[in-house]
Amino acid sequence: MNLETTVEEEQFRDEVRTWLRENVPSERRPETEAEARPWDLAWQKAQYDGGWAGVSWPTEYGGRGLTLIQQMIWHEEYARADGPYIGSCFVGVNHAGPTLIARADDEQKKRHLPKILCGDVVWCQGFSEPQAGSDLAGLQTRAEIDGDDLVVTGQKIWTSFADVADYQELLVRTDPDASKHGGITWVIGEMDQPGIEIRPIKTLDGGAEFCEVFYREVRIPLSNVVGGLNNGWDVAMSTLGFERGTAFMARQIAMARNVEKLVDLARGKPVFGGQGTALQDAEIGLRLARLRAEVAAMRAMTLASVSRAQRSPVPGPEGSILKIYLSELEQRLRRLAMEILGADGLVMGTSSEDWPNTYLRSFASSIGGGTTEIQRNIVGERVLGLPKHR
């Protein structure tokens, strides 16, 4: 057990810090989908040109192939430099890309990975359906084989950036007679095909990242199937760890910074009908102190998870513990901000990073990427060994 970093790691940190200081865009990320796409892609390309795209990707696919500690340093410094939200590049860089690396054939890798990394294309995720949310394996969008094609009919939902995406990682049912998990296929979809209709869904924070996607006899070549027909569940599960592992590295730093912003806010905010500031209010003070302690624990848990990953490359169910903790912490933080702001908190901000906006958005944190309830099932069953409910 130690907290020491090596000389190489510290040199690496300096290198990252310098590059980010000189290259993080100073202008604010646009907030409409249409404007955000070119902006996100330009920033991805800038990182690629600087040699920083795909820090966790293997070098043979154009990534940096960094150690976990270096990845953590990158994410920490990125958050400290106020690096922009990855936006429409998220699915390609953090999910579809890693899945292709793990499971695609050479032809598919050669065709798609470079375009993702250098900021040419946007990917979206077609997993959830109206009747298949937490019960993802219950998905019903069907794909029938017709010659060299799959013919897809059905509906997907909660698809962020569908309306600006070029490609999609799509889960479809190719064998309706097989077991629930056995008849699913993971396939690369192209979003400009005839038969695809996209309808944006307005979310409770006013955002419009979310879409519904309808498929009417959409033809996808069989050569786009990744990991084999009817093997899609296994392919999808192989990269869940990517989402729950390094994703927390940046968020815990951002959270620490947000808690301090909240302390500053409380310091300057007079209490309603009384004397002194919100920070001097005993209850608010204690709640801020709790948040500080919990953010510290979040960092410690992230380090523990990196330490675990260095011993075993297969991500364990402990990622679910981090996700539960982070989601709840985020929500407590945002709610306390609203209480400190009082009537001021009712004025929607002009930026999606303003307090009322982030408060509304925080409801997503315990739902997206697997609800907290599903994460608790995972922890109960796979960490503690309790019997499955099915």
Place this chain on the structure above:
Amino acid sequence: MDLLPDSAQQEIVDTTASFLDDVLPIERLRTGDTQASRPDDGLWRQMAELGWFGLAIPESSGGVGLSLVEEILLLRELGRRVGPLQVLATVVAARVAAEAGDEDRLEALIQGRARAGWAEPLSSWVRRSGVSGEIQIYDGDGVDFWVVVDQDGGFLFDAKPLPYAPHPCVDEFTDLGRAVLEDSLPCVRVDSGPGLFQVGALLVAALLSGVGEAARDQSATYAQERKQFGRPIGVYQAIKHPCANMAVRSEAAWSQVAYSALALRAGHADAGFQISAAKHLAGEAALENASANVQVHGGYGFTTEYDAHLLVKRANVLNAVAGPSRFHLQRILELEPLAEALG
């Protein structure tokens, strides 16, 4: 950077766990014999031979020459088995003696010839050459020394001549007593600042982590064995989810305890902050997990035939010592946090 034990540290954990399972399993307390909580002289000497009371004392002073990182691993295992507070007290007493350069008392403590109880001032505490005020003492009946650490340093009091009034404790396996000091002279005194208090709070947090983990594990075991409506109760989310919450709290608590021990050992400027966070989180995890564990056990949780009650009671004792949550939260609010994390 590595927050998990290396192979040598893992060996300490494994050896400690198997030794404790042998000589101090939690089942020993089921008889209700309160004497069973206190190690006899033979067992105490065995602990001394394992190096427990001088783990972090340099070899040149007769210790093992490791650090407080190994100490938290030891105390976590002890906490899981509701072990005697005398171990905590004696470990800290040895540090006080070492800092004071009192070689005789240090040797007696490390070698297991002397034991200490844990003591804390109840309210105002006047330190001049002598010390005045009322203290509460844990596992300090019949021991050689009472150890006190505070923000200014640490004391050992020679326990024998001081008045001692026993009180029944909420936790029947902790000896509780009080004593009124009137200008009493400590036999060892160091004025070294908050370092000793920080070590004490950290070691108590390690004990608390163990208590919270024991509650989690008891619940997970019981939820697999106990059947209602024809199925193990762990199948139901009304049971499964509280168990998962215990795992979350324990992971947060122990990770923070481990991080803060490493920060203190490395001399980080935010070590005091980190330790206060650890004490608060470990206290909360122990208390919340232990309470939820009683509920998971239903009627049996309310009896003394199962072990769930032991953890609730011990969590309360440990939560109250080395600064309650409220104290540490106040510290957290006053201290500059997370310089490391904020960059």
